[in-house]
Every structure is written in C-alpha cells, then in structure tokens.
Amino acid sequence: MQAQKPRGTADIFSPEVERWQHVEGVARNLCREYNYGEIRIPEFEHTELFLRIGEVTDIVQKEMYTFLDRGGRSLTLRPEGTVGVARSFIENKLYGGVLPVKFYYLGPMFRYERPQAGRGRQFHQFGVEVFGASGPWADAETILLAVDLFKRLGLTDLAVLLNSLGCPDCRPAYRQQVLAYYQDYRHQLCRACRERMDRNPLRLLDCKEETCRSLLADAPRATEALCPECDSHFETVQAFLAGAGANSRVEPRLVRGLDYYTRTVYEVVSKDLGAQNTVCGGGRYDGLVEALGGPPTPAVGFALGLERLLSILKTQGRTATAGRPLDVFVVATGESSRKQAPRLAQRLRHAGYATDVDFLDRSVKAQMKHAGRVGARTVLMLGDAELATGQVLVRHMASGRQDVLELGDLEPGVAAVLGRKDG
RNA sequence: GUGGAUGUAGCUCAGUGGUUAGAGCACCAGGUUGUGGCCCUGGGGGUCGGGGGUUCAAAUCCCCUCAUUCACCCCA
Numbered sequence: 063m064q065a066q067k068p069r070g071t072a073d074i075f076s077p078e079v080e081r082w083q084h085v086e087g088v089a090r091n092l093c094r095e096y097n098y099g100e101i102r103i104p105e106f107e108h109t110e111l112f113l114r115i116g117e118v119t120d121i122v123q124k125e126m127y128t129f130l131d132r133g134g135r136s137l138t139l140r141p142e143g144t145v146g147v148a149r150s151f152i153e154n155k156l157y158g159g160v161l162p163v164k165f166y167y168l169g170p171m172f173r174y175e176r177p178q179a180g181r182g183r184q185f186h187q188f189g190v191e192v193f194g195a196s197g198p199w200a201d202a203e204t205i206l207l208a209v210d211l212f213k214r215l216g217l218t219d220l221a222v223l224l225n226s227l228g229c230p231d232c233r234p235a236y237r238q239q240v241l242a243y244y245q246d247y248r249h250q251l252c253r254a255c256r257e258r259m260d261r262n263p264l265r266l267l268d269c270k271e272e273t274c275r276s277l278l279a280d281a282p283r284a285t286e287a288l289c290p291e292c293d294s295h296f297e298t299v300q301a302f303l304a305g306a307g308a309n310s311r312v313e314p315r316l317v318r319g320l321d322y323y324t325r326t327v328y329e330v331v332s333k334d335l336g337a338q339n340t341v342c343g344g345g346r347y348d349g350l351v352e353a354l355g356g357p358p359t360p361a362v363g364f365a366l367g368l369e370r371l372l373s374i375l376k377t378q379g380r381t382a383t384a385g386r387p388l389d390v391f392v393v394a395t396g397e398s399s400r401k402q403a404p405r406l407a408q409r410l411r412h413a414g415y416a417t418d419v420d421f422l423d424r425s426v427k428a429q430m431k432h433a434g435r436v437g438a439r440t441v442l443m444l445g446d447a448e449l450a451t452g453q454v455l456v457r458h459m460a461s462g463r464q465d466v467l468e469l470g471d472l473e474p475g476v477a478a479v480l481g482r483k484d485g
Numbered sequence: 486g487u488g489g490a491u492g493u494a495g496c497u498c499a500g501u502g503g504u505u506a507g508a509g510c511a512c513c514a515g516g517u518u519g520u521g522g523c524c525c526u527g528g529g530g531g532u533c534g535g536g537g538g539u540u541c542a543a544a545u546c547c548c549c550u551c552a553u554u555c556a557c558c559c560c561a
Contacts, residue, residue, distance in 0.1 A: 185561065186561090336555075370561060427517080428513085434521035
C-alpha cells in the first residue's frame with residue numbers, strides 16, 4: 063500500500079461530495095434566514111488557547127494534534143470551533159460593536175482518537191455561536207435552527223435532549239450533592255466512575271455500566287438544584303421551544319464534555335447512528351469569553367457533526383441527489399471534426415451547457431459508450447461530411463432520436479432537444 | 486490507550502498446505518471501417534496489506550507490523 067491516507071481521514075468525491083454540497087447549501091441558506099453570518103477562522107491556533115479552557119476534558123488532555131512550527135511556536139489543529147470563534151470575537155473587539163453577533167461556521171476539526179462509526183481524526187462541523195445575548199430566547203433560537211436544519215433535510219426520529227447545569231453560583235452545590243450521593247456507593251461503582259469522582263463528578267451521571275445506571279434513579283437532579291435565576295431561565299427556554307412546536311425532553315443525566323458550559327446544555331441524538339449517537343451538541347457558555355481575556359459576555363451555540371448527519375441521511379434513505387447532469391457530450395467522427403470538437407464544446411459551455419468532449423482520440427463507438435456511461439443527456443456528433451455543409455447531428459440519448467442542426471443555430475437547437483421530454 | 490472482527494484484480498468475493506491464484510461486475514478492443522445501453526468473442530490488470538518464521542511446498546499454519554472496521558474511554 064503506497065498511496066495511503068492518514069488514519070481517520072477520508073477522501074470525498076463524486077456521488078458523495080454532492081451530498082455534502084447539498085447539506086452545506088441547506089445550512090448556509092438556513093443561516094441566512096436566521097441572520098447568522100459566516101465566520102472563517104484559522105484551522106490551527108496557539109496551543110495555549112485550547113489549554114486555557116477545558117483542562118479536564120480528554121479532548122484537551124490527550125486528543126490534540128499539537129506541533130511546533132519552524133519558529134518554535136506550539137500550534138494545535140483546532141479540535142472544535144467555539145474557542146476559536148470566541149478568540150476572534152475578543153481579538154477583533156466585536157464586543158464593542160453591535161450586539162448580539164450571530165455567527166456560523168463550517169469546516170474541519172481534528173482530534174487524535176481511535177476511529178469508529180461516526181468518528182474520525184479529521185471530521186467536519188457546522189456550528190453557530192451567539193455572543194452578547196443572555197436571555198433564554200438565544201438558547202432556544204439555536205436549538206430551533208438545528209431542528210429546522212434536520213427538518214429541511216427530511217430527517218425524522220431525532221430527539222432533542224435538554225438539561226441545565228446551573229451557573230457558578232448554584233453548580234458547586236449541586237456538584238457536592240452528586241459527590242455526596244455517590245460517595246455512599248463508591249464500592250459499587252465501576253473503575254471509570256471511581257476516577258470520575260475525582261476528575262469530573264457530573265460525569266458519574268452519564269455512565270453506561272448497569273450498576274452505575276441503577277444508582278442514577280435516586281441521584282440528585284440538576285434541574286432541582288438550580289438557583290431561582292437559572293431555574294427561571296431554563297423554564298423559559300423550554301416554554302419557547304414548546305411554543306415553537308419543537309419537541310424536547312429534559313434529560314437529567316445530560317452532561318456536556320467541555321467544561322465552559324453554563325446553564326442550558328442540549329444534544330440532538332439519533333438511533334440511526336452507532337454508539338456515537340449525538341449528531342448535535344451545544345449549550346450556553348457565559349464564562350468562556352471572560353476566561354479567554356475578554357469582557358464578561360454571555361454566549362450560546364452548538365456544533366453539529368456533518369459526517370454523522372450524512373450518515374443519518376443515508377440510513378434514512380434521504381440520499382437522492384441530482385448528481386452531475388451533463389447536458390452535452392461532443393463526439394467527433396472524422397479527421398477535421400476532431401479539430402472542431404473542442405471548439406464546439408467551448409461554444410456550448412459559454413452558452414451555459416455542461417459539456418464534455420473526448421480527449422483520447424477514441425473510436426466513435428468508444429466515444430458514444432463513454433457518453434452513455436457518464437450520463438450525457440445529448441451527444442453532438444460532428445462528421446466531416448456534415449461539417450462541410452455547416453451541419454451537425456444531435457442525438458437525444460434517452461430516446462435515440464437524432465436531429466440535424468445548422469452550426470449557426472447550434473445553441474437554440476440544443477436547447478430544444480434538451481427541453482423535449484420525450485426527445 | 487484497551488478489546489474483538491477483517492485485509493486475495495478497480496469493486497464484491499471464492500479459494501483453509503500441493504501445477505502458471507479464480508469468478509461476477511467494471512475497464513479496453515473486436516463482432517458493427519460514422520452511433521451508447523442488450524448480446525457474443527478476445528484482452529489488459531494480482532508485491533494474495535507488509536516483514537519474518539515453520540515446511541520439500543504457504544493466499545492457506547505461527548509471530549510481528551500496518552490498515553480497515555466495530556466497541557470501550559471520550560465526544561460532533
């Protein structure tokens with residue numbers, strides 16, 4: 063195996079890439095309707111930026127693609143989008159401008175992990191971020207945008223899970239409650255959970271082990287430990303969602319991995335994925351901008367995995383794409399017509415027709431066969447005899463019908479053949 | 486980082502110790518000297534993932550390695 067892509071990466075082309083373009087197009091259009099503007103930020107940042115947040119998450123701990131550049135700087139391929147967008151918000155002093163600002167991004171992320179279904183080392187996310195809005199409508203709007211995207215792509219059987227992690231005022235107390243609760247059952251917990259007690263107690267709620275799960279029922283619930291402000295915020299988010307007709311479910315064991323989240327957290331999950339069943343994850347992160355050296359700025363957003371989204375589309379059979387329709391294939395049959403073929407192809411291209419032409423000096427039969435294989439709707443046949451009298455043949459491939467066209471009248475003639483339903 | 490499954494032609498796979506490793510599809514050419522799809526005939530194409538070992542003999546058995554894939558951890 064000589065030519066071999068790096069582990070966990072993918073080559074995307076022909077029929078697949080059209081599906082990507084479709085999804086991206088729908089997302090961009092939706093963002094226009096919701097008035098989110100695109101932001102394009104670097105695909106690598108100073109390693110320091112990622113280290114300043116999320117010290118306890120695995121993604122920072124052991125999954126970063128970090129390298130030294132030739133100037134000795136430590137740089138890291140972005141493992142997610144939010145931190146970079148927040149950095150840009152601060153660096154460009156957007157907090158001094160018109161607020162709120164609403165961004166979306168679309169692009170590759172990098173994490174050093176063992177690949178599995180729905181997980182690669184380079185993967186792609188569509189995400190949105192809102193800065194400068196603390197009210198619950200902002201939370202709800204991002205969720206509605208995601209739900210609309212799925213709806214517009216024709217996806218079904220998705221569930222929106224909601225939870226609130228509280229704020230710096232009420233979360234520590236809840237964290238203690240969880241810790242205290244599990245302390246009594248420490249000997250029953252799985253090994254991973256015993257580590258979680260020290261590293262990230264809230265993660266205890268999310269364990270998949272049977273015995274740990276059985277403890278969950280009586281565990282303290284985040285939503286019952288919220289301070290009055292957080293509680294009212296969360297209630298209002300839910301009311302907005304319900305009012306907009308979006309189904310969602312409060313899931314007390316939902317705990318997001320990145321530790322800059324505050325208050326609202328949410329996920330969209332699908333049973334049409336493998337073990338990695340989250341297609342979209344987001345929430346509010348009111349502390350992030352300040353943690354990165356900016357002024358206190360509330361923010362909320364989500365990231366959505368495009369590979370996972372495409373995977374659901376595939377299993378739900380929503381993969382119909384137009385492909386790449388080729389209007390005309392130019393076939394040359396003689397000495398002088400072979401010289402004319404590329405010129406006619408150019409003429410048709412400039413008239414707006416997707417047009418291709420043989421490069422390989424193949425036989426007429428081979429050219430015809432090729433035209434059929436690539437799905438050309440029509441073939442323009444150039445013969446020396448017809449060219450001498452200023453004519454060409456146009457063949458409608460589906461019906462086999464052929465017409466004679468005057469060279470001077472080429473474009474309208476092709477248009478007529480393409481427009482005819484039955485040829 | 487841990488565990489399981491799988492690597493044979495471009496693709497899907499057969500071949501589990503014994504001649505020059507096969508099939509279907511795809512590709513190319515001819516049958517049809519200027520006409521695709523269907524049919525017929527022929528052709529090109531293989532370091533059997535890589536390396537080492539056992540054996541008279543290895544695609545086949547053993548070890549290592551790389552890759553793919555699924556799961557854990559964690560996450561989109």
